[in-house]
Amino acid sequence: MRWDELDTDNCPVARTMAVMGDRWTVLILRDCLRGVSRFDDFCARLGCSRTTVSDRLARLVEAGVLETEAYQAHPPRHDYRLTAQGRDLGGVLMLMARWGETWRPKAGTRPLQRRHRACGRAFQPILVCSECGEPVAPGSVEYGDTAAAAG
Amino acid sequence: MRWDELDTDNCPVARTMAVMGDRWTVLILRDCLRGVSRFDDFCARLGCSRTTVSDRLARLVEAGVLETEAYQAHPPRHDYRLTAQGRDLGGVLMLMARWGETWRPKAGTRPLQRRHRACGRAFQPILVCSECGEPVAPGSVEYGDTAAAAG
DNA sequence: ATTTGAGAGTACAAAAAATAGACTCACTCG
DNA sequence: CGAGTGAGTCTATTTTTTGTACTCTCAAAT
Structure with a gap:
């Protein structure tokens, strides 16, 4: 089974993996969520490598x-922005x-600070x-779809 | 950067990806959570392929x-079971x-049924x-560690 | 006693994908 | 005019992944 065959799979986890099932993809998404938007x-x-970044962004x-989203026309330049789908992956991340x-x-790593905009606190x-x-x-x-589960 | 270099990375997402950042690994975990335990x-x-399953399980x-966990000694046979670490990945899945x-x-796919043991309901x-x-x-x-974020 | 079959892998070679690093292209700024 | 920047692309190499076939240990059936 190859990458692109996964997304027709019956399991929703598999279909999600078809989109984000690669370490670089996930790290790019992580950076997007933190506001990075340029190549x-x-x-x-x-x-x-730049090749890898290029491929994953595409x-x-x-x-x-x-x-x-274009921010300059002449040498065409654009930002990469999350869509609603992308923002919704924030929970998984x-x-x-x-x-x-x-x-x-x-x-030596301080725990990552996240702030909930609705209440203003680190959470x-x-x-x-x-x-x-x-x-x-x-x-x-x-x-429900299998015998009693361990999960 | 290779696979095994990721786990020393500063970012906790990257360190998690070093463990489960592969589609087959995630699907194996999914099956474990549903009670599958044998090769x-x-x-x-x-x-x-069996090679892939063997590699990922290892x-x-x-x-x-x-x-x-051995369930038979003579031709040595064992189940694969989730540890506490593994069960804790259930949320991500x-x-x-x-x-x-x-x-x-x-x-044509009915939504996946999950039951919360504490309250007994599908959730x-x-x-x-x-x-x-x-x-x-x-x-x-x-x-907090970057400029204002989109996530 | 020999055959059949299950379970859990390994071995190996072929095919596919990922990678680093250099190179390109189209501008802009001083 | 020359240097610099942003965003890629090209290519050859390295790594992974895969499929298929094989092994090994035993239990059950014949």
Whole structure:
């Protein structure tokens, strides 16, 4: 199975992976969420080749996660901006950041500061149940499409 | 930059990607969360080569996300089980599933059923702010380590 | 006792993708 | 005019990924 075959898969996780299932893609998205929008800035922060940045940005634009916005016409120049789809990936990224901070802590790194615009405070993302509002603990979820699950 | 260099990176997202930043790895994790635990079962569900399954399982065990548990001694056979680290990735996977259902819907697929053991109901995962308890809308987060952010 | 089959891999070579680093192109600024 | 900048593209090399076939250990069936 190749990359592009994944997106027709029955599983929504697989279809999401078809879009963001690559480390560079995820790191580009991370930078977008932090306000980076230009080619050379991505290159400078990522530490990977320009070819790779070019390829990933093009894929993300094609997938509708990013869009380009011209800021200068003559040598055509544009910013890469998140679409609604892209902003909605922010939650996934936040949880990934939290996992990394918890299980792969790094000495000398101050925890990442996130501020919730609605209340103005630095916060951590918490996953709660839409029905009872309580946090969803790891291991407290059962899936209906298979035998009793461990997740 | 190569795979294994990522895990020493300063960014917690990058360190997480060093562990789960590969489509097959994520799909294996997804299956683990749904209760799959044996080599051939992963092979059957994934549609990728046995080599790939073998490699990814070994990486996950080495990373401490999965562990093996013998269920038979003589031809040594074991289950692959999630560790606490692995179960904690469940949140990331749930949000990825939700993104896929929202933005890459597929006709004829019933939405994935998840049940919250604590309250017994089918639910959707919601990301809330640890400080005010309100949902964190896409685009309502500011990051402190860069200029004003779009995320 | 021999054959068949399951489970869990390995080995190996072919094919595909990713990478670094240099190069290009179209301007703009001094 | 020459240097600089932003955004790529080209190419050859390296790495990964993949498929297929093979191995190994045992249990069950014949």
